[in-house]
Amino acid sequence: MPIDPYILLLLGTVGLAALFPARGAGADVASGASTAAIAFLFFLYGARLSTREALDGLKHWRLHATVLACTFLVFPLLGLAARGFVPVLLTEPLYQGLLFLTLVPSTIQSSIAFTSMARGNVPAAICAGSFSSLVGIVITPLLAAAVLGGNAGGFSADSLLGIVLQLLVPFAAGQLLRRWIGGFVARHKKVLGLVDRGSILLVVYGAFSEGMVQGIWHQVSPLRLGGLLAVEAVLLAVMLALTWYGAKAMRFSREDRIAIQFAGSKKSLASGLPMASVLFGAHASLAVLPLMLFHQMQLMVCAVIAKRRAHDAQETITVSAPPAESRTAVGTGTRSG
Numbered sequence: 568m569p570i571d572p573y574i575l576l577l578l579g580t581v582g583l584a585a586l587f588p589a590r591g592a593g594a595d596v597a598s599g600a601s602t603a604a605i606a607f608l609f610f611l612y613g614a615r616l617s618t619r620e621a622l623d624g625l626k627h628w629r630l631h632a633t634v635l636a637c638t639f640l641v642f643p644l645l646g647l648a649a650r651g652f653v654p655v656l657l658t659e660p661l662y663q664g665l666l667f668l669t670l671v672p673s674t675i676q677s678s679i680a681f682t683s684m685a686r687g688n689v690p691a692a693i694c695a696g697s698f699s700s701l702v703g704i705v706i707t708p709l710l711a712a713a714v715l716g717g718n719a720g721g722f723s724a725d726s727l728l729g730i731v732l733q734l735l736v737p738f739a740a741g742q743l744l745r746r747w748i749g750g751f752v753a754r755h756k757k758v759l760g761l762v763d764r765g766s767i768l769l770v771v772y773g774a775f776s777e778g779m780v781q782g783i784w785h786q787v788s789p790l791r792l793g794g795l796l797a798v799e800a801v802l803l804a805v806m807l808a809l810t811w812y813g814a815k816a817m818r819f820s821r822e823d824r825i826a827i828q829f830a831g832s833k834k835s836l837a838s839g840l841p842m843a844s845v846l847f848g849a850h851a852s853l854a855v856l857p858l859m860l861f862h863q864m865q866l867m868v869c870a871v872i873a874k875r876r877a878h879d880a881q882e883t884i885t886v887s888a889p890p891a892e893s894r895t896a897v898g899t900g901t902r903s904g
Contacts, residue, residue, distance in 0.1 A: 576768060588775075589777075597772065597776060600773070601769055601844060602733060605841040609735075609766070613738040613739060614718070614741035616697055616742065619810065626790065627632075630691050630827060631763055634673065634695040635702060636700060637832070638673050638699050642669040645669060646668075646670070650716075658791055659869075661787070661791060665795065667858070668858040668861055669840035671829050674833065684870075687821075687876070688825065691826040704735065705735070705837075707838075733899070734845065751792065753765075767840050770840055779852075796864075799860060800864065806832040810828040829873070830895060832869075839855065
């Protein structure tokens with residue numbers, strides 16, 4: 568059961584914001600730094616994403632279409648159905664955060680890692696995650712405007728302009744400059760990865776500081792958190808079952824089913840946190856809480872499933888291979904003949 572160290576850093580950042588929230592001029596500095604960090608994050612996303620690899624992945628279009636449908640159609644429909652848990656298990660703000668997490672694109676790194684561990688189709692997982700991230704930059708804000716409406720920052724002309732300037736323009740700039748800076752980004756992947764994570768921590772600090780100043784955390788009780796975890800556990804279980812058995816019904820191979828299950832049932836914390844900061848503004852702290860909890864839950868559950876899939880694959884290989892004694896006997900008989 569892995570505990571993502573980055574989750575511990577995020578929780579530490581939340582604790583720091585609770586004890587020492589940014590106020591006054593400090594809040595203005597934190598807000599400006601968060602805005603710059605978000606723009607830089609999406610610039611790096613654009614610089615990293617290989618358009619050629621994404622286009623090559625279109626050859627396996629059925630698999631990618633299935634993952635995209637799970638990520639941006641089935642997930643949101645389940646999120647809309649979860650309104651039935653309000654107000655019994657969820658408050659309205661927590662439900663809005665839950666609904667937002669269903670709109671976020673799929674993760675790339677952990678989907679690839681779990682697909683590889685389970686002996687699935689790793690190239691397909693790479694392309695599926697890249698497609699999801701690319702599509703999500705455009706479709707997640709549009710879906711949020713459609714299903715969240717005024718709860719996500721109002722979606723005025725100014726908020727739409729903010730989305731374009733903070734997300735789309737930096738991403739497009741990264742894509743345009745990739746020809747010249749792609750090599751540098753690839754060579755310094757580890758260092759820039761630390762910059763990525765540090766930027767997200769800054770975004771989280773700004774969002775939770777604003778939430779503390781406004782006192783919105785008084786809306787969340789331990790009972791409500793328990794209800795949120797229960798709803799998210801059901802959501803994850805339903806998506807894991809649908810991706811696995813649905814892919815089987817569509818006659819995908821075992822390797823493709825593994826890629827579909829891990830890419831189609833997971834949500835990206837790295838993409839979701841900056842987007843929530845832009846979309847929700849002052850209410851971003853409650854909006855990202857369901858995503859942070861779901862992220863850790865999916866890592867723990869998918870790690871167990873990936874190990875089980877790898878074990879099943881090893882058993883299949885062992886059963887299908889002839890016993891060592893038989894191979895020796897056959898070899899000896901051939902030589903004596």
